Amino acid sequence: MTSTETAAAPPRRHLTPFKWVFPIVVVTLLASLLGVMYLDYVVDPEKNLHNFPIALVNQDVGDDLGTPGQTKHVNFGDQVAAGLQKAVPSDKIDLRVLGINESQIQMQTGQVYGTIIIPSDFSKRLGILGVGSVVPGDITKPVLTLQTNPRTGAFATAITQKFGEQALTQVNAQVGQQLTEQVKAQLTPPPGAPATELTAATKLVLAEPLNVSVEQFRPLPGGSGEGLTAFFYSLLLLLIGMVGAMIIHQLIDSALGFLPTEWGPWYLHFPRAPISRVSTLLIKWSAITVMAIAVSGAFMGIGAALGMPIDRPLLLFLYGVLVIVAVGFTCTSVLAAVGTAGLIINLIIFVILGLPSSGGTVPIEATPKYFGWLAKFEPMHQVFLGTRSILYFNGNAQAGLTRGVWMAVMGLAIGTVFGLAITRFYDRKGLERKPVNTQKAATA
Structure with a gap:
């Protein structure tokens, strides 16, 4: 080949169509993987909920209810705890029945996202509420406490609060129904005596007998x-x-x-x-x-x-x-x-x-x-x-x-x-x- 023919030869192409398309394909594949990973985990957290750890602490010691000589020991805390365990979907919530010390340890180490606490005087206060609803005097509703764990993150706290709102509202309604039936049974008059009806205010109190308190466990400092x-x-x-x-x-x-x-x-x-x-x-x-x-x-x-x-x-x-x-x-x-x-x-x-x-x-x-x-x-x-x-x-x-x-x-x-x-x-x-x-x- 002569020098003239060499000079006239077309320049070799350095950028072929494949080399031009290859980086576009790589970026598209990476973007697709990025889209799947980032959207899949945030689109529907409630649907994806599984094994979400919540502690349940029942400190209720029970109470003796009834007339002298015919008392009956009851423990409404056990009933509430059993109702929660039955009502909570086990595939979504890992409800751990723990003592108060163990629950605090798990809260302090971030192993659970929240704790439901049934206090020691729960049955006593519920019994007083049943009697006090028809007898004059000052009474207070028994308290169920939902502790959130803000150190595990804002999203975990929001899920805990929503779970507590749903579960404890259901418990409140169930306990209210049982308490209402119990009070009605106590008011059943002897044969021939006029029936005693519950007032509207009494029915309202008995329908939602529990006071649900939400509080933070070890709140985060500012900043x-x-x-x-x-x-x-x-x-x-x-x-x-x-x-x-x-x-x-x-x-x-x-x-x-x-x-x-x-x-x-x-x-x-x-x-x-x-x-x-x-x-x-x-x-x-x-x-x-x-x-x-x-x-x-x-x-x-x-x-x-x-x-x-x-x-x-x-x-x-x-x-x-x-x-x-x-x-x-x-x-x-x-x-x-x-x-x-x-x-x-x-x-x-x-x-x-x-x-x-x-x-x-x-x-x-x-x-x-x-x-x-x-x-x-x-x-x-x-x-x-x-x-x-x-x-x-x-x-x-x-x-x-x-x-x-x-x-x-x-x-x-x-x-x-x-x-x-x-x-x-x-x-x-x-x-x-x-x-x-x-x-x-x-x-x-």
Whole structure:
């Protein structure tokens, strides 16, 4: 072929239709997965409700009712508790019958979202109400208390309140019907005597004999964002671990000459450094470690400046460093193993699957059941449990700190071993990071 023929040859097309369509297909698939995950968990929480833990505490000691010599021991608290257990849908609500001490422990560790308390004088007050409804004198309605647990989140509190309103309203109506029948039986006159009718006011009192009181168990202090600061703080830790690792990966590769650097109209591509993949990964990990210390401290400073209550500052700082390092090491290991595609893998693992299965906004028990399966290993849920324990439960190990720490340590170990193993394997195989000979590739 002559030089003239070479000059006249058309230029080779670098962007084929497949290469142009491929990124559109990838983004569409990612967007579809994102839409399913984020909409499915929030569209209908009541429909998805399952195993939602509520404690039931019956402290009623009962009472002796009747005339002298014909008394009968009754326990209306047992009847109410049995009625609740029967009425509550077991596939939606996990109603746990507990003692008062155990219920408070589970409330303090975030294991239950609310508690229904039947007081010790419940039967006595209900009996007095039955008698007092037809006898002059001051009386008070017996009280059922619904305690919410605001430290488990605003959405969990709303579900608890709605459940309590529905269940206790039904109990109130049932107890009212039984009490009305009991009072009518007591007023039955002897044969030949005129009948005694209940007044309208008496019927109204007996129809709803219980006073349902809703109160917060250990209310959150101001600056807690109605229980959302733990979620957003966890999100910050996870995002900076992932995004920070990607930025460090990109900039260090550029500095070592493996990637070009563009600053506006300026284009720089340094000579490729003669460095192994293992050494490159270790450099990135060292940068991530320093970044984790600086960023965890910055987050705490910003939170304190904005008025966010932090009772265990040192613990929160150390946990933040651990989480950022664990996420950062794992992300860079994935990037070292699969290259650019690691961006998509990290996005799916840490964001698309992680956020809706975190339990930070909508409780896991109010999401589709496969979110519960994801929550067993997805990083975001573990980070949220640890952060929530530190911010709201005084760093209680049972409230999620133990799980959060050990899962972060395990994630760090997996990321470290995987990264070192894959880069060492590439180095041994002589798979150097160098550009492909485009002329040979085109000929092939």
